[in-house]
Amino acid sequence: MTSNLIVLLIAIPLFSSAVLLLTGRKANKWGHLLGTLASASSFGVGVYLFTQMLAQPTAQRALTQKIFSWINVGSFNVDASLLLDQLSICFVLLITGVGTLIHIYSISYMSHDLDRRRFFAYLNLFIAAMLLLVLGDSYLNLYVGWEGVGLASYLLIGFWNQKPTYATAAKKAFVMNRVGDLGLSLAIMIAFASMGTASFAGIKAAAPHASTGTLTAIGIMLLLAAAGKSAQFPLQAWLGDAMAGPTPVSALIHAATMVTAGVYLITRSNFIFDAAPTAQLLVVIVGAITLLFGAVVGTAKDDIKKALAASTMSQIGYMILGAGLGPVGYAFAIMHLLTHGFFKAGMFLGAGSVMHGMNDEVNMRKFGALRKFMPITFITFGLGYLAIIGVPPFAGFYSKDKIIETALNAGGAKGILLGGAALFGAALTAFYMSRVMILTFTGEKRWDDEAHPHESPILMWLPMAILAIGSVASGFLFTHGDALVNWLKPVVASGEHAEHAELLPPIVVSALALAMVLIGISIAVLMYVRRPVANVAPENVSALTRIVRQDLLQDATNEAIFMRPGQALTKTLVAIDEKVIDGAVRGVGAIAIGSGSELRKSQTGYVRSYSALILVGAAIIVLGIWVITQ
Amino acid sequence: MNSANYLYLSALLFTIGAVGVVIRRNAIVVFMCVELMLNAANLSFVTFSRINGNLDGQIVAFFTMVVAACEVVVGLAIIVTIYRSRRSASVDDANLLKR
Amino acid sequence: MINYALNLGQTAKPEAVLFYILAPLAVAAAIAMLTVKKAVHSAILLAWVMITLAIFYIAQDAAFLGIVQVVVYTGAVMMLFLFILMLVGVDSSESLTETIKGLRWIAITASLGFGGLLISLLGRATLGRTTAGLADANSNGNVQGLAQLIFSDYVWPFEVVSALLITAALGAMVLAHHERTVKRVTQREQSQARFRSGSLAAAAGLPGPGVFALHNAVDVPALLPDGSPAPTSISATLKARGDMLDSAQYQLNNNDNAAEDK
Numbered sequence: 001m002t003s004n005l006i007v008l009l010i011a012i013p014l015f016s017s018a019v020l021l022l023t024g025r026k027a028n029k030w031g032h033l034l035g036t037l038a039s040a041s042s043f044g045v046g047v048y049l050f051t052q053m054l055a056q057p058t059a060q061r062a063l064t065q066k067i068f069s070w071i072n073v074g075s076f077n078v079d080a081s082l083l084l085d086q087l088s089i090c091f092v093l094l095i096t097g098v099g100t101l102i103h104i105y106s107i108s109y110m111s112h113d114l115d116r117r118r119f120f121a122y123l124n125l126f127i128a129a130m131l132l133l134v135l136g137d138s139y140l141n142l143y144v145g146w147e148g149v150g151l152a153s154y155l156l157i158g159f160w161n162q163k164p165t166y167a168t169a170a171k172k173a174f175v176m177n178r179v180g181d182l183g184l185s186l187a188i189m190i191a192f193a194s195m196g197t198a199s200f201a202g203i204k205a206a207a208p209h210a211s212t213g214t215l216t217a218i219g220i221m222l223l224l225a226a227a228g229k230s231a232q233f234p235l236q237a238w239l240g241d242a243m244a245g246p247t248p249v250s251a252l253i254h255a256a257t258m259v260t261a262g263v264y265l266i267t268r269s270n271f272i273f274d275a276a277p278t279a280q281l282l283v284v285i286v287g288a289i290t291l292l293f294g295a296v297v298g299t300a301k302d303d304i305k306k307a308l309a310a311s312t313m314s315q316i317g318y319m320i321l322g323a324g325l326g327p328v329g330y331a332f333a334i335m336h337l338l339t340h341g342f343f344k345a346g347m348f349l350g351a352g353s354v355m356h357g358m359n360d361e362v363n364m365r366k367f368g369a370l371r372k373f374m375p376i377t378f379i380t381f382g383l384g385y386l387a388i389i390g391v392p393p394f395a396g397f398y399s400k401d402k403i404i405e406t407a408l409n410a411g412g413a414k415g416i417l418l419g420g421a422a423l424f425g426a427a428l429t430a431f432y433m434s435r436v437m438i439l440t441f442t443g444e445k446r447w448d449d450e451a452h453p454h455e456s457p458i459l460m461w462l463p464m465a466i467l468a469i470g471s472v473a474s475g476f477l478f479t480h481g482d483a484l485v486n487w488l489k490p491v492v493a494s495g496e497h498a499e500h501a502e503l504l505p506p507i508v509v510s511a512l513a514l515a516m517v518l519i520g521i522s523i524a525v526l527m528y529v530r531r532p533v534a535n536v537a538p539e540n541v542s543a544l545t546r547i548v549r550q551d552l553l554q555d556a557t558n559e560a561i562f563m564r565p566g567q568a569l570t571k572t573l574v575a576i577d578e579k580v581i582d583g584a585v586r587g588v589g590a591i592a593i594g595s596g597s598e599l600r601k602s603q604t605g606y607v608r609s610y611s612a613l614i615l616v617g618a619a620i621i622v623l624g625i626w627v628i629t630q
Numbered sequence: 631m632n633s634a635n636y637l638y639l640s641a642l643l644f645t646i647g648a649v650g651v652v653i654r655r656n657a658i659v660v661f662m663c664v665e666l667m668l669n670a671a672n673l674s675f676v677t678f679s680r681i682n683g684n685l686d687g688q689i690v691a692f693f694t695m696v697v698a699a700c701e702v703v704v705g706l707a708i709i710v711t712i713y714r715s716r717r718s719a720s721v722d723d724a725n726l727l728k729r
Numbered sequence: 730m731i732n733y734a735l736n737l738g739q740t741a742k743p744e745a746v747l748f749y750i751l752a753p754l755a756v757a758a759a760i761a762m763l764t765v766k767k768a769v770h771s772a773i774l775l776a777w778v779m780i781t782l783a784i785f786y787i788a789q790d791a792a793f794l795g796i797v798q799v800v801v802y803t804g805a806v807m808m809l810f811l812f813i814l815m816l817v818g819v820d821s822s823e824s825l826t827e828t829i830k831g832l833r834w835i836a837i838t839a840s841l842g843f844g845g846l847l848i849s850l851l852g853r854a855t856l857g858r859t860t861a862g863l864a865d866a867n868s869n870g871n872v873q874g875l876a877q878l879i880f881s882d883y884v885w886p887f888e889v890v891s892a893l894l895i896t897a898a899l900g901a902m903v904l905a906h907h908e909r910t911v912k913r914v915t916q917r918e919q920s921q922a923r924f925r926s927g928s929l930a931a932a933a934g935l936p937g938p939g940v941f942a943l944h945n946a947v948d949v950p951a952l953l954p955d956g957s958p959a960p961t962s963i964s965a966t967l968k969a970r971g972d973m974l975d976s977a978q979y980q981l982n983n984n985d986n987a988a989e990d991k
Contacts, residue, residue: 606829607721612652612836619843626846629853634855636785638848639752643778645844646759652836653827658768658814662775665806666759669782672798676791683861685874688791689883692875695794695801696890700897702806706813707904713817714907722828 006065006082006135008045009092013038014128020121028117032110035120036103039127043096050089058490061086064137071140078198083137087491090334090484091134091257091264094341098256099127101463105349106248108459109356119159119246126152130257134264138199139188142265146184146229149258150177156253157245169241176238180228184265187221190214204271212276219272219279223286226262230316233290237554239313240297243305247352250305255312255348256341263316263337266323267330270492274326283324284410288421291317293552295428299435300548302537303362304351307436308344311388314425315340321422322403325410330492331485332402335478339395342474343387346467350381353456353464354440358447364439365535368446373453376461378441380468385437387471389430389517392510395475400426402479405509423516430520438528446535636677643670657709657719661702668698744788755781766825768814776807790863792871936962 016038020031027034053061062085070080084092103123110116129148136142158170192198194214195206207215226232231239242254253259266273266283273280294314301307315336322333355362357374371378387394390401404426408419447453455461478484504512537549547553643666650663672691679687713719755778762774779802786795827833866874879887924932936959939945941952951962960968 604829607724608652608655609829609832612832612839615648615652615836615843616839618648619839619846622843622846622850626850629850632855633789633860634851635748635752636789637851637855639748639755639785641844641847641851642756643759645840645847646756646763648843649836649840650763652840653833654763655828656768658810658817659762659771662762662771662810665802666762666775666778669779669802672794673782673785676786676789676794679791680789680863681855681858681860683863683866685863685866685871685878688794688871688875689878691791691794692797692879693883693886693890695797696894699801699806700893702809703897703901704904706809707901709813710816711904719817 004065005045005049006063006084007067009042009049009096010082010128010131010135012042012045013124013131017121017124017128020117020124025117031117032103032107032120035117035124036100036107038124039096039100039103042127042131043093043100046089046092046096049084050093053084053086053089061490075196076192078138078140080141081137082135082141083200084135085491086487087264087267087334088134090338090488092131094338095127095130095134095257098341098345098467099123099252101466102248102252102345102349105251105352105460105463106246108457109248109352110246113246115159119156122152122155122159123248123252126156126253126258130261133261137201138197139184139191139203140198142268143181143184143188146225146261147181149253149261150174150181150229153177153242153253153258156249157242159245159249163244166244169238169244173238173242176235177228180225180235180262183221183224183228187218187225190218190221200268207271207275210275215272215276216278219269219276220282222265222269222272223279223283226265226283226320227286228262229265230259230262230320231290231313232262232286232316232320233293236290236293236313237551237558240306240309240551243303243309247305247348247355250309251345251348251352254309255344259312259316260319260337260341263319263323263333266320267334267492270327270330273324280324280326281414284321284407284414284418287317287319287321287324288418289317290314291321291425292421292428293317295425295432296548297551298432299428300545301432302365304354304364304367304436304440305348305362307364307432308348308351311429311433312340312344314429315344315388318400318403318422318425321407321418325403325406325418327492328409329403329406331488332399332406334488335475335484336396336399336403338478338484339387339399339471339474342467342470343384343395346464346471347381347384347388349460349464349467350377350384353377353460354453356456356460357453358451361447361451364436365533365537366447367440368443368533369441370453371441374441374455376455377464380461380464381441382437383468384471385433387475389433389520390426390513391517392514393472393476395471395473395478397510398475398479401510401513404513405506408504408509423512426513427516427520430517431524434521434524435528438524439533443529443533446533633677633680637674640670640673640677643667643673655720655722657712657721657724658706660721661705661709664705665698665702668694747784747788751781751784764825769811772807772810772814775810776803779803779807790867790871793875938962938964 016034020027020035023031053063062083064081064083066079066081068080069077071078103120106116106119106123110119113119126149129145129152131145133142133145133149136145154170154174157173158167161167161170188198191203194210195203197203197206224235228235239254239259243250245254273283291314294310294312294317298307298310298314301310319333319336319340322329322336351362354367354370354374354377357370357377358367361367383394387396390397392398400422404419404422407422408415410418541549550556647663647665647667647670650666651660654660654663672694675687675691675694677687679685679691709719712724716723758774758777758781762771762778765771765774779798783795783798783803786792786798863871868874869877923934926932936951938947938951939949940959940962942949942958948963948967950958950960953959
């Protein structure tokens with residue numbers, strides 16, 4: 001089996017991106033086609049590698065390809081080399097597959113945009129960076145991709161940067177990501193300082209000999225990185241605003257792929273987290289908090305994209321929770337990640353389709369009854385809806401159910417708390433997603449007269465349909481005969497893992513989860529089907545609703561804790577700089593000028609007065625000598 | 631008599647020359663005073679040569695004479711040039727340094 | 730002090746006599762140089778100081794330098810000074826009033842301090858030192874000793890100084906060279922201009938000094954046919970300097986009348 005094709009996965013979209021960016025306007029006519037072709041070719045290579053991999057025995061499936069020797073300083077050696085194993089191939093197929101579908105969708109969605117070529121260039125750049133992220137064989141290589149996707153995300157959120165709020169949203173995402181990136185770089189530094197290597201294999205080999213404190217420190221820093229990239233508590237605030245980007249971007253980057261990089265990072269670092277229980281506990285806490293946080297925020301959103309973004313945050317919370325549950329959870333986290341990639345991307349594309357038909361309106365209170373006007377969108381979105389709330393036999397049922405089950409089985413109070421949170425999250429998910437469905441597609445029409453809803457062209461609905469098929473079938477495929485769990489075992493299983501006694505039998509857990517889902521749906525039906533929906537958000541609501549509408553005060557908190565003290569500090573520093581440092585500098589200048597203008601009076605221009613000064617100086621020097629030699 | 635007396639004479643002549651440079655306005659006289667200072671220094675060198683019992687002091691005095699000759703030649707040329715443009719040999723009239 | 734000097738007995742008596750006579754004269758000449766009005770007088774006084782120094786050089790076994798001092802300084806340098814004085818106006822006598830306020834007092838105070846401290850330092854440095862004398866160094870003759878040093882240890886400075894001398898000569902030529910901006914008026918043109926001025930008197934040219942006068946020196950004006958002195962016969966420089974003599978006393982008719990009276 002050949003390993004030198006791996007680099008092609010990254011090289012094709014990267015080259016295409018460079019061509020599109022460097023060629024400029026000349027490429028406007030065919031830029032979108034090249035971009036789509038690049039993504040599709042990458043997908044083709046990925047599928048070929050996957051088939052090759054399937055043909056190999058389990059032990060020989062992981063491949064590495066060294067591209068060049070990157071850093072070679074003393075004992076610090078890092079090669080730019082790629083690692084394709086069972087975990088990365090899942091991501092490769094997800095990124096290039098969903099990516100290609102979204103490229104196709106964007107051809108139509110962005111057809112009226114003058115900068116479509118640039119959009120495709122950024123999309124290709126993102127694909128390349130994301131592939132580098134999942135294919136890097138060391139944390140340092142991963143870091144390059146990590147920053148690359150951050151850059152692509154920034155560029156794409158701010159794609160319509162002529163609007164100041166969009167540009168600000170891009171900056172916000174970038175800055176909050178930097179906080180997480182700091183964690184990743186610190187983790188790499190700690191790992192290198194204590195183990196002398198940054199590669200996954202090297203750290204995996206060294207981890208058993210490292211102290212628990214070191215591993216905990218690395219784990220916490222990695223968690224910080226994951227929280228930044230995956231919009232997890234407490235770095236979650238940027239994801240809602242990131243919806244400023246074009247909808248395909250939200251679907252690809254902020255639902256299916258980039259935001260799941262944190263889950264990948266934690267899963268990839270399983271050897272660290274399994275050896276650092278404290279860090280692992282923090283991971284599940286963060287996951288549980290975020291899944292509830294996102295779900296609660298989602299209940300009050302009227303903006304369809306922001307509701308979906310909150311949902312994404314919540315679902316990634318599930319994944320992080322799963323990944324934090326140790327060896328048994330990794331596979332389920334990845335499974336949920338993959339199914340989520342299908343249904344959430346499909347729903348975002350559906351939202352984009354709705355917006356496309358409704359003059360870019362995003363307020364769900366102004367939708368309603370779109371079922372009749374957009375049947376295909378309704379069906380694909382509906383399938384995604386059934387998948388995300390976890391109705392069998394759709395994909396989300398399998399993956400989410402497994403995470404809830406694993407959480408409940410975590411043992412003791414921890415298990416009950418986490419399982420309870422996950423179950424409650426399932427009810428909330430059912431509620432807010434039902435709300436989205438009901439508000440958008442059913443009931444009375446609430447849109448203005450100038451809107452003329454219509455179904456989207458085939459280039460847009462075809463990707464949605466394909467993704468809907470994925471949302472229906474992927475869960476069953478992954479769990480059939482524990483396919484994904486067995487597939488991933490060589491990567492994530494770290495020898496023995498103590499199975500806790502099952503708290504509840506699986507069938508009971510599924511029943512419980514379904515009951516929670518039914519409760520959520522019922523409440524939504526009671527609130528939004530039985531009662532008329534206002535086309536503006538009601539004002540006389542409880543204080544709790546107000547807080548939820550403000551994203552549980554996440555921005556206010558950030559502003560109060562970080563922004564205002566930061567601004568105050570900056571102002572103080574500026575004042576110090578101006579008054580003290582500049583004052584000193586200007587004072588020196590003023591002294592020089594002042595003394596100069598005084599001394600100038602002694603400059604008469606008469607040579608004789610200068611010679612008199614020389615004479616006086618000579619006398620003083622002789623006096624000095626006279627005193628010294630006394 | 632002590633040969634140090636020559637040194638005292640040299641110091642006196644040097645000081646007188648210095649005063650002359652400061653207080654005289656005629657550039658030529660100022661130049662003469664500079665020559666007087668150089669000569670006073672030469673006298674010191676010759677005396678030191680005698681005190682130390684070797685000829686190096688006289689060599690330095692010899693070189694000083696050559697340099698002084700050069701200085702006089704160039705200096706006087708400058709005076710002539712200034713005189714041509716300003717019709718004056720007074721150093722106070724050449725006060726462009728002020729501006 | 731005198732006892733101390735006598736005890737050391739460094740120098741021979743005749744030299745002491747020489748010194749005590751010439752040194753005060755040199756100092757007096759130097760001071761006078763600063764106080765006389767005319768630059769020419771300053772130059773003469775400086776020449777005297779230089780000659781004194783030459784004598785002192787010879788007295789201190791530096792015969793070669795003494796001769797060079799006379800030749801270079803008193804001969805060449807002072808000659809150059811006088812030459813320049815002639816060029817820029819020998820008549821220029823300067824007022825000794827100080828124009829820059831306080832300068833004179835600063836100069837005198839500073840120089841008193843400077844000189845006093847310098848003499849004090851010299852005394853401190855030479856006190857108790859014996860004079861080695863040049864008898865050994867000059868055993869082959871002073872000139873030979875100097876030559877030996879110049880062409881061995883000091884040959885590099887010697888060459889450098891020669892380069893300096895040539896550079897200075899060139900520099901002086903460049904500085905003193907005067908580029909002519911208008912064409913020189915030839916004698917022929919001057920003559921033609923005189924005739925074309927219309928006045929016959931101008932055509933004849935100016936009278937030379939001393940013509941028909943009792944003396945034919947340059948500062949004695951010529952006499953006109955009526956016996957009055959001709960002012961145009963004397964150089965303007967002499968007139969400006971006030972060196973023109975009163976020509977009336979040289980009028981012929983005075984003497985002629987007296988002769989006739991006799």
